[in-house]
Amino acid sequence: MEFEYSDRCKTLQAQLLTFMDQHIYPNEKAYKQEIDRNGKEKGNRWLATELMETLKPLARAQGLWNLFLPKSDRAPEGLSNLDYAPLCEIMGRVSWAPEVFNCSAPDTGNMETIERYGVEAHKREWLEPLLRGEIRSAFAMTEPGVASSDATNIETRIERDGDEYVINGHKWWISGAGDPRCAIYILMGKTDPDAARHAQQSMILVPASTKGVTVVRPLPVFGYDDAPHGHCEIRFENVRVPVSNILLGEGRGFEIAQGRLGPGRIHHCMRAIGVAERALELMCKRLDQRVAFGKKISEQGVWRERIAESRIQIDSARLLTLKAAYMMDTVGNKHAKAEIAMIKVLAPTVAQQVLDWAIQAHGAGGVSDDFPLASMWAGNRTLRLADGPDEVHRNAIAKLELSKYIALPGEDLELPITRS
Known part of the structure; x- marks a missing residue:
C-alpha cells in the first residue's frame, strides 16, 4: 500500500501553505467583519464578500483551483483522492477557505454528481459555471x-x-x-x-x-x-x-447517492483532520504562553498527556483516511465502503476531542469569538450527523464485519445515504 504523494501534490502543498499564510489566516477576522458589515449597512448578511471574490482569482492564477475532481476533461487540474487529501486538509483549517479554491461542499459533491451522471446539456448549463466559480x-x-x-x-x-x-x-x-x-x-x-x-x-x-x-x-x-x-x-x-x-432516470437515486457520497465523506474527513491539526497547534502555543502555579501550563503533566494523545489520534485518523483514499483510487468506492464509513466516524470524533482540549487550554477565551475554536467546534460537531450519523455508520461497519463470518439475510450492506 503506497501513500507517497506525487511530485505535483508536494508542489501544490507548498503553494497552498504559502497561500494560507499570506491570504487566509491574516484575513479571518476581516472576513467575519465584512459579513457583519453587510448585515448592518446593507441589511443582508448573505451577500458574497468582496474579500472572497478578491482571493479567488489569486488562487486560480496559481493553479489552486478545482483540485478535487479527478478524471474530468472539464477540470484537468483535478487530482486523485490520495493526492487531494493533504491539500483538502490544509484548506480545512479555516472554514471558509475551501471556497477560495472552488473546493467547498456541497459544490464539490454536486459537480462530481453532474460530471458522472448528468447529460451533456446538464454539464454545459450547470457544471461549467460551477467549475468557473460563477454560481x-x-x-x-x-x-x-x-x-x-x-x-x-x-x-x-x-x-x-x-x-x-x-x-x-x-x-x-x-x-x-x-x-x-x-x-x-x-x-x-x-x-x-x-x-x-x-x-x-x-x-x-x-x-x-x-x-x-x-x-x-x-x-x-x-x-x-x-x-x-x-x-x-x-x-x-x-x-x-x-x-x-x-x-x-427514475429510480436511480440511491445508485447516484452511493457514487456521490463516498468522495463527499472523505473530503469532510480530510478537512476535519485539518481542523484537529490547527486546534492542536493553537493549544500548544496557548499552553506555552500561560503560567499557572509557578510554571508554564505546557509543563503540567495533564496537558502533556493531552498533547500526546492528540498527536496519536490525529495521525491515526489521517492514516485511515489515506488508506480509504488509496482504495477509492485503486479499487473503487464500493470496495472502500468500510474504510469510508470508519473514517466518517473517526475523523470528526478525533477533531471534536482535540477541539475540546484546545478550548479548555484557552480558558474562557476558548468559547469566545477572539479565537476560531468555538466556531470550529460548532461546525465540526455537525459532521457527526451530516453524511450519516455515527450510529448509522457504526451499524454499517458492524454488518460488514459480521458478514465475513455469518449470513445476514435481508441486511443492506451499502453505505447509509444521508445529506452532504
Whole structure:
C-alpha cells in the first residue's frame, strides 16, 4: 500500500501553505467583519464578500483551483483522492477557505454528481459555471418530518406530468441554500412509492429560481448562521421542471447517492483532520504562553498527556483516511465502503476531542469569538450527523464485519445515504 504523494501534490502543498499564510489566516477576522458589515449597512448578511471574490482569482492564477475532481476533461487540474487529501486538509483549517479554491461542499459533491451522471446539456448549463466559480449549488435531501438517517423515509414527491416533473416536499438543513449565488439544487425525492425499497427515489436538477421554491429560513448551528453559506429550510410546492432534468432516470437515486457520497465523506474527513491539526497547534502555543502555579501550563503533566494523545489520534485518523483514499483510487468506492464509513466516524470524533482540549487550554477565551475554536467546534460537531450519523455508520461497519463470518439475510450492506 503506497501513500507517497506525487511530485505535483508536494508542489501544490507548498503553494497552498504559502497561500494560507499570506491570504487566509491574516484575513479571518476581516472576513467575519465584512459579513457583519453587510448585515448592518446593507441589511443582508448573505451577500458574497468582496474579500472572497478578491482571493479567488489569486488562487486560480496559481493553479489552486478545482483540485478535487479527478478524471474530468472539464477540470484537468483535478487530482486523485490520495493526492487531494493533504491539500483538502490544509484548506480545512479555516472554514471558509475551501471556497477560495472552488473546493467547498456541497459544490464539490454536486459537480462530481453532474460530471458522472448528468447529460451533456446538464454539464454545459450547470457544471461549467460551477467549475468557473460563477454560481453555487445545494443538495436537497434531508427532511424535517422523517428520520433522514434512513433515506428510504423521504417523502418529497417527484411526479411526472407530460413533459414535466412536479415536485412537492419540505426539506431542511440544505447547506449552501442561503447564498444568493446558489443557482441549482440536486433534489432527492420519490418517483414511485410502490417500487422496491431502493428503487423508489430519484435525483433531479431544480433551478433555484423555479416558481414554487421557497427558502423559508436559515437554520443556525449552535448560534452560528454560517452566512453567506447557510443551512436552510426550503419548501417545494408544485415546482415544475423539464423531464430532461432527471439524472440517469427514475429510480436511480440511491445508485447516484452511493457514487456521490463516498468522495463527499472523505473530503469532510480530510478537512476535519485539518481542523484537529490547527486546534492542536493553537493549544500548544496557548499552553506555552500561560503560567499557572509557578510554571508554564505546557509543563503540567495533564496537558502533556493531552498533547500526546492528540498527536496519536490525529495521525491515526489521517492514516485511515489515506488508506480509504488509496482504495477509492485503486479499487473503487464500493470496495472502500468500510474504510469510508470508519473514517466518517473517526475523523470528526478525533477533531471534536482535540477541539475540546484546545478550548479548555484557552480558558474562557476558548468559547469566545477572539479565537476560531468555538466556531470550529460548532461546525465540526455537525459532521457527526451530516453524511450519516455515527450510529448509522457504526451499524454499517458492524454488518460488514459480521458478514465475513455469518449470513445476514435481508441486511443492506451499502453505505447509509444521508445529506452532504
